[in-house]
Every structure is written in C-alpha cells, then in structure tokens.
Amino acid sequence: MGKIFKNDVSVLFNNNPISEDFHLYECGYEECKPTKPYEFVPIDYWVIHYCIAGEGIFQIEDKQNHIKAGDIFMIPPYTKNKYYPLPENPWSYHWIGLRGKQIHKLLSMCGLSPETYIIHNELDTHLKNLFEKIYQEFQRERYFKSISTTFLLFDYLGNHLRLKQKAELSTTEVYFNAILNYIHKNYADNISISDIATANNIDRTYVFKLFQKYLKISPSQYLQQYRLSKACTLLRKTSLSITDISYTVGFQHAPYFTKLFTQYIGETPSEYRKEYMRFGEDSFS
Template identity: 60%
Template sequence: MAKLFEKEIGILIDDEPIGNELQLYECGFEECRPTKPYEFIPIDYWVLHYCIDGEGYFQIRDKQNHIHPGDLFMIPPHTKNKYFPMPSNPWSYRWIGIKGTLAKRILHTCGLSSEHYILHHKVDSRLEHLFETVYDDLKSQHKLKALGVTIQLLDYIQHNVYNNEKDELTSSELYFNQAIHFIHKNYFNNISIADIATAANIDRTYMYKLFQKYTKQSPSQYLQQYRLEKANILLRKSPLNITDVSYAVGFQNPPYFTKLYTQYWGITPSEYRKGFLLQDNND
C-alpha cells in the first residue's frame, strides 16, 4: 500500500494561546505500524481524531469500539482511554487538540461530549483537507489562520457529519438517546425507571433491552453509575457534606449512598474527599 504521508508521524504543539475561549493546542498525523502498541494518554484537553485509512480500536470507560475509515473519535479531558491499530489493517489518522472555555460547548454542537465520543462517517476529502490545512498553517506559524480553519473544521463536522448521522439513526438509537438525555437532565431528582421509560415513549422491557445493547448495563445500573460519577465531582469541588452530596445526586437515603459508593469505588466518600484534600495540600 502506498504511503499516505511523507513521514510516519508529525506533531505540532502550541502552548502559547491567543485567547482563553478556544485554543488550538496541538495537531498532527500518524501512519501507524501494525505492531504499534496501544496508547494511553492522560490529557487535560479535547483531542479529536479522524481515521483516514485502515482500522483500529478505541477503548474508553472499558468499552471497546471498532474504528473504520471516515470515523471520528474524541478523547475527553481526564478520561481513561487506549487506542491501537488493527494489526492486519493498521490505521492512519489526523488529529487536533483543543482547549478553552468554549471548547466543550462547541464540541457538543458537533455531537461530541464525554458521553458521545464517536461519529461514524465516510471517507471525506473535504474533512481530510481541513485537518491537513490546520496542520500546515500551524507549521507555518500562521496561528490565527490555523485557529480559523479549526473553526471551519468543527462547523463542517456539525453540519455535514453530525446532522447526517442524526438523520440516519435507527429508531432504537433514537429511543435510547431520549432515555439517556432524560437521565442526564434529571439524575438529581427522585426519578424511577418507569419515569425514564415514559420520557422515551417506550415500555420498561424494551428499554432494558436497549441499555443492555448499548451499555451492557441495566437502566438502574447506568443511573446509579452516573449519579456516583456526579458525586465524585461534588466531593472534589463543593463544600457539601456527605449527606447533602447524596441528596444532590438523587439518592434519598444517605447511608445507602455511602454503602453503594463504597461498593462501587472501593473507598468511602469521606476517604475519596480526604485524598483530594491531601493532594491539594501537597501541591
């Protein structure tokens, strides 16, 4: 197979931002070898990859996804992940990494978030050209131009990738997305599985099958996990006591919250908070 790039890999990093709303922090390309090991990158920014050729695997939150040519996949900040090429058909991809106060909101308009991090698409010469242009402009030290093309790239994804994918969703995906949306907007309330099913306009049995298909969990397990993840944020960033944290994320019985939290994370909520306080003091 002919080489796609002159070099196997190219990486550019710009750690001197023009502003704090949206920053092009890095961009690059890579033509992976079949034997390349998996990567794990703990980052504090958003990285969006576009698979140009070949295949690979992207794993996040213990869920492995098969990536094909044309697909986009995103690594959210501070999220455990790994990805690696298929040995028999190793992938090549381009990527951009962005930061800023508006980055999360802009990516959400493109259908990308911490919960939805893959867009299935086709090989798209226009999209590839935009990724390539971002790299070339930054390499030439045209930082404003590179940022402008980054915005064009995200606009293209919003209108020509995400909107097309929405149009092609199956009925089961639409019902599942409605259920997930309801949970994310109402997890802090005393909602029941019946409430979620009603919001998605499906019965409980069908909803259970959808969650098993897309998350390998029951709806109640997904809801509990989501609440416990939100509890961690409050334990780190708020002055609320443990009882108030439990109510704030939708648990009506604080002792049950502590028991469930300890079973799920392996430490108590107090121990988790204490660990972050000690880390902050050491810093």
C-alpha cells in the same frame, strides 16, 4: 490535491508549543503508492487522518477496518497500529498531529475517542478544504491561523457530521438516546424506571431490553452509577454536607447513599473527600 500540492507527500512539524493544553504538532498529506502492509511504531501524540481518495486498510487493537474516501480515522497515543493502501485503488489522505492535556476531551466532543477510532462518511469538500487550509497556514508559519482552522475542523466534526449521523440512527438508538437524556436531566429527582418509560412513551420491559443491548447493565444500575459520578464531583468541588449531597443527586436516604458509594467507589464519601483535600484537585480527573 494536485492543483494545491506539488509533491506526492509532505509533512511539517512545529516543535514550539504555544500551550500545554493544545499543540498542533504536525500536519501533512500523502498520495500513496501500493505498498506492503507494515506496522507503525506507537507515537506519543494523537493523529487524525482524512481519506480524500482511494481505499486502504486501517488496523488498530487487532481489528481491521476498510477505509474509503470520506472516512476519518484516528490513532491515539501509544497505540499499536497498522495502515496501508489497497493496491488496486491506493488512497490519498491528509493528517494532523496533536499534543496537549485537552486533546482527549476535544476529540471526544467531535465523536473520536480511544473507543471510537473511525467516522465513516461520504467525501466532504468542506472537510477536505479545512485540512488543506490547516496545512497551507502551517506551511506559511501562520500558526494561529492553522490552529483556528483546526478548531473550525473540530466544530464541523462535532456539529455537522454528528447531526448527520444522528439523522441516520436506528429507531432503537433514538429511543435509547432519549432515555439517557431524560436520566441526565432528571437524575436528581426521585425517578423510577416507570417514570423513564412513561416519559418516552415506551414499555418498562423495552427500557430494560435497550439497556441490555447497549450497556449490558440494568437501567437502575446506570441511574445509580450516574448519580454516584455526580456525587463524586460535588464531594470534590463543594463544601456541601454528605447528607445534602445524597439528596442533591437523587438519593432519598443518606445511609443508603453512603453504603452504595462505598460499594462502588471502594471508600466512604468522607474518605473520598479527605483524599481529595489532601492531594488537591489536580489529582482527580
């Protein structure tokens, strides 16, 4: 960092968003000195840090996490947090701050979400260079260039690191991901738990154990919920009849679909569709 940046800390802001969907609001870096732990006031935008040297503690939702060089940690908007360097080996990091309606979706595609705040990894020179370039272009007021580099950063996180982590998955995780992929591709067919097990060359009992381990529900419950989520989309987005929608998402009997939909969603498919038609698409996520 010393060859590129002159000071120990710097932060830059851009208060003129190009779009409501995506705004690179700030970026910065800091070579930290040992400090006492203190709590940060929650902010109204997303912040992604990349630790490039040293170690520190990141506390969020009352859970402490040890951060080392190579790790990424994210703070969602309006979230109580605390982070500080370890006195014996204080960290240095880059960060970017993001605003916009699509930030949540974009970060989720990169493996970061309000449920997954941290990506543990070895120090990655390419990732470090991307953060540095975002800062440099931002400093030169080349905002389109800094934004395009931010999307290169997203692409790298969403592909390279995700593939690397996938290669490190345990055997049970591999099986479970394969089961979910099978359900997502075949939910519209009349599939059973036996079909799921056979397609993945495992026993029915093992399918149940995997769902209990990772989701705490049965495979049948997951399949039903997934089908219902697809039905909600079709009710909002298409003019298909409720009977046609029930068959399209894999239910064999329309009355059973209506009963189950009402049980899970809290209103009938017809009521759900009318509500959507009354308020418009913007009322639904």
